[in-house]
Amino acid sequence: MKKNIFIFALIATFGLTSCSNDDDNTPEVVNEEEVITTVTLTLVPSGGGDTVILISNDVDGDGPAPPVTAQTGDFVADTDYTGLVSFTNVTETPAEDITEEVIAEAEEHQVFYISSGSLNLTTSYNDTDSDGNPLGVMTTVMTGAASSGTLNIVLRHEPNKPNDGTLGDAGGETDVSVTFDIDIN
Amino acid sequence: MIKYIIAFTLLLGTLDAVSQTCELNFTGKAIDSHENIPLEGAIVFMPALDKSAYTNLEGEFSFKDLCAGTYTVQIEHPQCKTQIFEIVMRKDLDRSFYLEHHLEQLNEVIISGKSFRTKSETQLTNTIDLNQIEQFSSESLGDVLNTLSGVSSLNTGNSVIKPVINGLHSSRISIINNGVLMQDQEWGAEHAPNIDVNTAGFISVLKGASTLQFSGDAVGGMIISEPKRVALKDTLYGKTILSGSSNGRGGSISTELLKGYENGWYGVLQGTAKRYGDFEAPDYVLSNTGLQETDFSIRVGKNQFRSGFEAYASFFKSKIGILRASHLGGAADQVAAITSEQPFIIRDFTYDILEPRQEVTHLTGRVSYFKKFDGLGKLDLQYDLQHNQRFEFDIRRGDNANRASVDLTLTTHRFNAGLESDISDDLRLKSGFMLGYQENVADPSTGVRRLIPDYEEYTVAAYAIADYQASERLLLEAGLRFDYVFMDVFKFYRSSFWELRGYQQEFGDLVVEEFGNQLLVNPELTFNNISATAGLNYKLGSTSRIYFNYALATRNPNPSELFSEGLHHSASRIELGDLRFDSEVSNRLSLTLDSSGEDWSLQVSPFANWIDNFLLIEPTGVQQTVRGNFQVWEYRQIPAFLAGLDIDFSWQFAQRLQTTAQFSMVKGYDQQTDTPLINMPPVNFTNGVRYTLPEWHQFETGIKSEYVFRQNEFPNTNFEVFLPEQESIVEVDVSTPPPAYHLLHWDAQASFGFVGKSTLQLGIQVSNLLNTEYRNYLNRLRYYADDLGRNFRFQIKINY
Numbered sequence: 004m005k006k007n008i009f010i011f012a013l014i015a016t017f018g019l020t021s022c023s024n025d026d027d028n029t030p031e032v033v034n035e036e037e038v039i040t041t042v043t044l045t046l047v048p049s050g051g052g053d054t055v056i057l058i059s060n061d062v063d064g065d066g067p068a069p070p071v072t073a074q075t076g077d078f079v080a081d082t083d084y085t086g087l088v089s090f091t092n093v094t095e096t097p098a099e100d101i102t103e104e105v106i107a108e109a110e111e112h113q114v115f116y117i118s119s120g121s122l123n124l125t126t127s128y129n130d131t132d133s134d135g136n137p138l139g140v141m142t143t144v145m146t147g148a149a150s151s152g153t154l155n156i157v158l159r160h161e162p163n164k165p166n167d168g169t170l171g172d173a174g175g176e177t178d179v180s181v182t183f184d185i186d187i188n
Numbered sequence: 189m190i191k192y193i194i195a196f197t198l199l200l201g202t203l204d205a206v207s208q209t210c211e212l213n214f215t216g217k218a219i220d221s222h223e224n225i226p227l228e229g230a231i232v233f234m235p236a237l238d239k240s241a242y243t244n245l246e247g248e249f250s251f252k253d254l255c256a257g258t259y260t261v262q263i264e265h266p267q268c269k270t271q272i273f274e275i276v277m278r279k280d281l282d283r284s285f286y287l288e289h290h291l292e293q294l295n296e297v298i299i300s301g302k303s304f305r306t307k308s309e310t311q312l313t314n315t316i317d318l319n320q321i322e323q324f325s326s327e328s329l330g331d332v333l334n335t336l337s338g339v340s341s342l343n344t345g346n347s348v349i350k351p352v353i354n355g356l357h358s359s360r361i362s363i364i365n366n367g368v369l370m371q372d373q374e375w376g377a378e379h380a381p382n383i384d385v386n387t388a389g390f391i392s393v394l395k396g397a398s399t400l401q402f403s404g405d406a407v408g409g410m411i412i413s414e415p416k417r418v419a420l421k422d423t424l425y426g427k428t429i430l431s432g433s434s435n436g437r438g439g440s441i442s443t444e445l446l447k448g449y450e451n452g453w454y455g456v457l458q459g460t461a462k463r464y465g466d467f468e469a470p471d472y473v474l475s476n477t478g479l480q481e482t483d484f485s486i487r488v489g490k491n492q493f494r495s496g497f498e499a500y501a502s503f504f505k506s507k508i509g510i511l512r513a514s515h516l517g518g519a520a521d522q523v524a525a526i527t528s529e530q531p532f533i534i535r536d537f538t539y540d541i542l543e544p545r546q547e548v549t550h551l552t553g554r555v556s557y558f559k560k561f562d563g564l565g566k567l568d569l570q571y572d573l574q575h576n577q578r579f580e581f582d583i584r585r586g587d588n589a590n591r592a593s594v595d596l597t598l599t600t601h602r603f604n605a606g607l608e609s610d611i612s613d614d615l616r617l618k619s620g621f622m623l624g625y626q627e628n629v630a631d632p633s634t635g636v637r638r639l640i641p642d643y644e645e646y647t648v649a650a651y652a653i654a655d656y657q658a659s660e661r662l663l664l665e666a667g668l669r670f671d672y673v674f675m676d677v678f679k680f681y682r683s684s685f686w687e688l689r690g691y692q693q694e695f696g697d698l699v700v701e702e703f704g705n706q707l708l709v710n711p712e713l714t715f716n717n718i719s720a721t722a723g724l725n726y727k728l729g730s731t732s733r734i735y736f737n738y739a740l741a742t743r744n745p746n747p748s749e750l751f752s753e754g755l756h757h758s759a760s761r762i763e764l765g766d767l768r769f770d771s772e773v774s775n776r777l778s779l780t781l782d783s784s785g786e787d788w789s790l791q792v793s794p795f796a797n798w799i800d801n802f803l804l805i806e807p808t809g810v811q812q813t814v815r816g817n818f819q820v821w822e823y824r825q826i827p828a829f830l831a832g833l834d835i836d837f838s839w840q841f842a843q844r845l846q847t848t849a850q851f852s853m854v855k856g857y858d859q860q861t862d863t864p865l866i867n868m869p870p871v872n873f874t875n876g877v878r879y880t881l882p883e884w885h886q887f888e889t890g891i892k893s894e895y896v897f898r899q900n901e902f903p904n905t906n907f908e909v910f911l912p913e914q915e916s917i918v919e920v921d922v923s924t925p926p927p928a929y930h931l932l933h934w935d936a937q938a939s940f941g942f943v944g945k946s947t948l949q950l951g952i953q954v955s956n957l958l959n960t961e962y963r964n965y966l967n968r969l970r971y972y973a974d975d976l977g978r979n980f981r982f983q984i985k986i987n988y
Contacts, residue, residue, distance in 0.1 A: 032703040036635035061814040065755040066682040069812040104586040155912030174532040177517035180816030
C-alpha cells in the first residue's frame, strides 16, 4: 500500500507541475532581424549632373508580396558614376543598416553587379577587404552608348574569395539578388 | 510434433497410480509457437503455490515438491501473449508449452531481423534481434530499421535518418520507446527520432496502425522499442560495446549494467557516447557532417508477478552537423549546386561541428504500475513526461552568428490507464484511456520568425481491443479508438499572407493584435479522430499462417502542415501550410502469408492503403524576394493510394550456409491528378549469404548485396528560374531521381572467453565494400553530394 501511495504521489507531483503554466501571456512578436528588405544604389555622376538612385524594397521579406523597384534620376550615356550601395532592414524601428555588418565582415561578403549584354554599363570595384579582395559596397559605374537592359545586384555571403568575378566561381549563399530595368539615354 | 508431446505426457499421466506424497517434480519448456525456438526469460507462475520460476537459455524451468492435483500455470514472456495452462500432476511431469505472440501484435507479422536465425542451430538462443541491435550500437535507430524489408529511411545527410514504413514517415509513424509514445517534433523531415538504439532489447515494427493501444494516427505504422528484461534473481551483469569507424574517424562506447534481486527489485543503468568528425564520400570530405551524442538512462522497478512498478528516466543529447554545401540562398544557388559535380564547399577533415547544425536534447521520464486482480484482469497505470529542446543553427551574419535560428521546446505529459482482462478462455479484452497535454514554446530571442507557433494541445483518448480464439486455427481481433484533440494556438501571420489566403474573411475574428506587418492570431482547433482495426490470423497446417488486417487510422494535421508560412532555410524553399486542413483518414488492408519448412521460411506481405485528405507538400510556383527567387511549396490535401509488396525469404542450403533475400516495392499515387507521390522508396532487393561455424568461437561471417533500383515514378516538380548573369531562363531539376546503385557489405564476428565468466566478442563490418559512388533518392541532400563511401567498423563487445 505504501508503494501505491508513493506512485500516486509521484504522479501527482509531475501532474501538478504540468498545470502551472501561465495562459494569459501572449507570445512576443519576432521581427526578422537579419532580413534585408531594402537595397539602395546611389550613383553620383563624377562630372556633376543628376544623381541616380535605384531602390528595391520588399517589406514582407519572404512573404508573398514581391519586391518593388523604383528609380530617381536618369542615366546619361558615357558618364562615370561613383556608386554606393546600402542594405537596410526597414521592418525594424529605427531601420537597421546592414551595410555596416557587411563592411565589418568584408572577407565573408562580396557584392556583384551584373549588367545584361544589351546594356552598355560596366562596374569596377572601389573597395577591398583586409585581404585585398574586392567587396563592392563602393564602386565606379561607367555608362557607354545609349542602350537599355537590366542590372542585377547580388550580395553573396561566404563566397570563395578571390574569384573571377562571376557568381558561378564565387559560390556562397545569395543574401540579396535584385534586378533593375535600366535605360541609358 | 506437438501432438506427440501431448500424447506422451497424457500417456505418462494415466499410466501411473495417483501419488499422494508432495514430492512430485514439474519440469517444462517454453517454446515460441511461431518460430519453434525456446523462450528464454519467460516467467512461469503457479498461483496455487505462489511460486514462480524463470526459463533458462534453453527455455526450461522446474518446480519441485508438488503435491498431486490439478494446477494452473501462467507463462509470461515479453514478446508473447501471457497464457494460462492447466496441468494435472500425478507423477513427475515434463511438458512443453507453446506461446503465441503478443495480443496487440497478433494480426501483423512481427518483422524482426531474422537473417541470422537458423532452426537447426540451438546456440543462437539470444534473440537475434538484440544481436542485430548490438551490431548497430554505434549507429542510429533508422539504420537498424533499414535492414527490414518494407522499411527504408528518409535521410538528411548521413546522421539524420528517419524511418519510412511502406513509403510513409514523420507524423504518420508512431514510435514507442520504453513504453512512451515519442513526442519529439517528429513532423519535420529533417528531425530524426531521439532514441539511443542501445536502450532497446527488442525492436518490432508494425506496418500500419494495427495496434490502437498507443495511438490511433499511425497511418504509416509503428515502431516499438522494448527494453531488455532483467532476470528476477540475485544477479549483476552488464556489457560494454566499443565501436570504431574509419569513415567519420570516430566511434562510440555504450555500456549497460543490470542488477536483479530475487525479491523482485531490479535496476538498469545504461549510457552511450558517440563522436564522429566529417564523414566522407568516395571522392571527397562531406564537410560539416560530424556528430556528437551523449545518452544516459536509468530504470528501477519491482516486479512481483501480481503487481509491480517501474520508474524510468532517460537523457538524450545530440549535436549533428549538416552538410555545409547544402545551405543555399535561393533558386540561383540551387541551380549552381545541382549542376556542380561536387559540393561547392569541401574542406579538410575536422571534428568541429559548425553551422548549419542541430542540437537536440530529449528527456523522458516515466512511472508505471501494474496490478493483477482476480476476475478483473491486469490493470496498468502510466504517467510519462517528455521534454524536447531543439536548436537549429544557420549561417548568420554579425552578432547573430552564434545564435540559434530555431529554438523550440516541446513538453508532453501523458497519463495512460489500461485493463487487460480475460472475459472467457477464448475471449480477451484490452481497454483503456489516455489523457495528454502538450505545449510548444518557440523562443522569440532567435530574431527569426517562428517556424512552429506556440501552442497548447489537449488530448483525451479511449480504446478497446478484443481478440477471440474462434477455433484452434482461427483467431479474430477487433479494436476501436477515439481521440479528441484540442489545440490552442498563438501564431503570428504576415499581414500580406493573411490577406492573400482569404483568412481575413474566414477567420478575421481570431485576430488578437496587430504588430506592424504581422498579425497575432489565436486559432482554436478541435479534431475528433476515430480509428479502428479488425483482423484474423489463420493457421494453415502446422507451419503456415495467414494474417489479414484492416486498419482505419485518423491523423490530425500537425503544426507544420497547419502553420508553415515562410522560408524553410534547410530546404531552401518557402513552405506554406493551411489553417483549414482536416484530419487525414487511412484505410489500409494488409495480408501476410507466412510459411516455413525444415530449412526455409518465406513471408509474403502485400498491402493497399487508401488515404483520404492525404497531406502532401508540392511546389506551386516561384516567389520573388529581395534574396532572389525561391520555389514555393504548398501543403495540399488529396486522395492518395499506396500499394506495395514485401517479401522475405531465407534458406539454409547447407549445414553452415544460409541465404536470405528481401524484396520491397511500394507505389503511391495522387488520385486527384493521377501522378505519382513524391519521395516513394524505390524498389530494392537485398540478399546475402552467411556462414556460421559455432564450434569455433561462434564464428559468423556474411556478405550482403543491396540493389536499389532507380525510382521511375516521380512527380515532375522542376521549375524555371531566370538567371540574370546568363540572361537566360533555366530549368531547376529537383525531381529527377538518381540512378540505380548496388552496394556490397561484409561482416564477420567471433566470441572468445575473457576474464572469469565474461566473454569478448570481436566483430568487423565493412559497408560499401567497393567504395561505390551513389546518391539515394530518399536523401534530402542528394542534390549536393554523394552518399557515404567505404567504412570499416571494428567492434568489441564485452559481456560480464
